[in-house]
Amino acid sequence: MNDLRYPIGKADIRPNITAAERAALIEQIAEAPRNLAVAVAGLDDAQLDTPYREGGWTIRQVVHHVPDSHMNAYIRTKWALTERNPTIKAYEESEWAKLPDSRNTPIEVSLSLLDALHRRWVTLLTSLREEDFARGWVHPSNGEVNLDWLVQLYAWHGRHHVAHITTLRQRMGW
Numbered sequence: 001m002n003d004l005r006y007p008i009g010k011a012d013i014r015p016n017i018t019a020a021e022r023a024a025l026i027e028q029i030a031e032a033p034r035n036l037a038v039a040v041a042g043l044d045d046a047q048l049d050t051p052y053r054e055g056g057w058t059i060r061q062v063v064h065h066v067p068d069s070h071m072n073a074y075i076r077t078k079w080a081l082t083e084r085n086p087t088i089k090a091y092e093e094s095e096w097a098k099l100p101d102s103r104n105t106p107i108e109v110s111l112s113l114l115d116a117l118h119r120r121w122v123t124l125l126t127s128l129r130e131e132d133f134a135r136g137w138v139h140p141s142n143g144e145v146n147l148d149w150l151v152q153l154y155a156w157h158g159r160h161h162v163a164h165i166t167t168l169r170q171r172m173g174w
Helices: 019-040 059-082 100-104 107-127 130-134 147-172
Strands: 136-139 143-146
Touching (some): 019 059, 019 107, 019 147, 059 100, 059 107, 059 136, 059 147
Antiparallel strands (some): 136 143
């Protein structure tokens, strides 16, 4: 794909998925922390502070963004399971990426956070019954969505940002 913003293409969210498809997507979520760690292994600070595309975030910002986003998704999962169709608050991810913690914190902090978060999240997701995945919330931009939507989006999201890093590494010969 030639669009550096979407190196694996845009998310393709389907209204209905099978239990086997869902399980495979949850496995992709489980693998995301390891895949991100492998993608950034051996990079120095100058490389981490390189944008993955012109006008894009640095690799460091991408690494910090992933747990920011996935923490929001984990909390939305819990809301969906404990409240009836709550309206959630969106967040300004581009503004979060500009904050000092996203620009200056060593990436190991977010890699550890993502690993711990995904252990909890995947434990929860794999314990759910089929009907639980129909539970959802109201998103200010996306309208009514459910846990099947979230699982598809976040399986893609992890692969999407890993590809930002790996395609930059390929282009730069790192």
